[in-house]
Amino acid sequence: MLHLNIKDETSKLKAVVLGTAKESGPIPLPAAAYDPKSLEHILAGTYPKEEDMILEMEAFAKVFKKYGVRVFRPEVLPDCNQIFSRDIAFVIEDKLIKANILPDREEEFEAILHVLDKMDPRNILYPPNEVHIEGGDVMPWNDYIFIGTYTGKDYPDYITARTNWQGVEYIRKMFPSKKVKSFELRKSITNPKENALHLDCCFQPVGKDKAILHKNGFLIEEEYEWLLAYFGKENVFEITADEMYQMCSNVFSIAPDVVVSERNFNRLNRWLRAQGFTVEEIPYAEVSKQGGLLRCSTLPLVRE
Template structure:
């Protein structure tokens, strides 16, 4: 397999889509990785496996409609394998394994059948000190945008997933690209104040547009840099509640086709006004775990 990912929106050819099957029992509060999951565990509204399976199958159907080759992880019993974006990411022709939360290291083994199709020299394991997850990484041509948290209290945040060492590692692997990092707001307890990954508060869409939530960025100048990069007229600003519901976490099949949650009425109207076809799917149950469509897909090849 010849990997090829240079941006977020070129025509998708091959992807790993997670699975919600055999997800296991509802986690305890201590086992939860993010404040939104904790919220739903406390409220008794944590999503049911059968509902999440239906939501993911709706995405699989859309991908099939657009003739995308879809790989799924091998099932691990009683194990959450929905968010494949966390475990790895592709930039150019390189497959980079994430260094993620230690409890989740079986997830990469479950896509061995995909890794076996890739030239081993193109598979990169980062240094142990470089913590990173794919939701924080966005290739954009000559740029790589990376969400991070650089505070001295990094270790205190289970929601801080990508550190300074990972940014430096990407700079070494891709010396010809400009790696631009953005410090994100983190909260272990308040989901509306937590940008778990960069794609929870920002995502490019279409040819030259972007979805942004200003409050997800710790440093206003970094947010302003992004707005200037795209041009204010090309930026769609979402609210705190829309960020909480994961409006920036849609998924592009191409510059003119996206998969979006059917409840994102305001966003979907704006996307259509930009000439983008919106394939609506139900994904509100999966959103309860602080991840959505981009989080549950790992693109391998775009045109």
């Protein structure tokens, strides 16, 4: 049996689902792009090759192995992009919540049924249809659950708007003992430097009391200021618009003192080391062209 346990973003990781790039299918047509960064690379002819992404994900798997983490992989579906396992489900405390994702990604959830079979079925939650919520927007952090959302009236017009107000309310109802704090994110279908697809595209806690943050990812300045005050300015690494575009806030913590990061994030990796972190650098720039990075590729199941 898997005893689910996720209370924060950084405690020592014991078990995780890591996505797969195998058989990820042909280059999508521009009309089928889910986000502006993928669209940009489709149009430029620089969309990533499957074999390059497989190599990058294997480098990630190697780091997990080094730290003794139990790694599950999805069953490989032909012609299906299964890299971003964070989009299909997420864990808070001892509950796994199925994300109500874009309908054409439903089969991705079925590809991890062999993992769900190891859990108590009473701990798997299936939100009602009107609830839209994705793992990239949800961050348990001790007493808090931070959630990225977009509640504008034009929500239905944005394929990049992923978590709605019903999603925030659902989490509030399911976890009454937690303080649920939501953040309005800036959305753009056309400009990847102006689009925070998920909360983890512009914010992520690291260690016990530090965070990576990008001001322009937040629509409401007070909400950004709240995070800055909560962590303390001296504990926050501010990333630029270009670094947000490169996905600098989408690193992944294996332990409070161990962060997996992209090898080209020079400024961030220097800062992390200066703060006393062990930084495991891996190549992930090809996967990044699809608008997601390290945190997006993982579904943590158990932390200490």
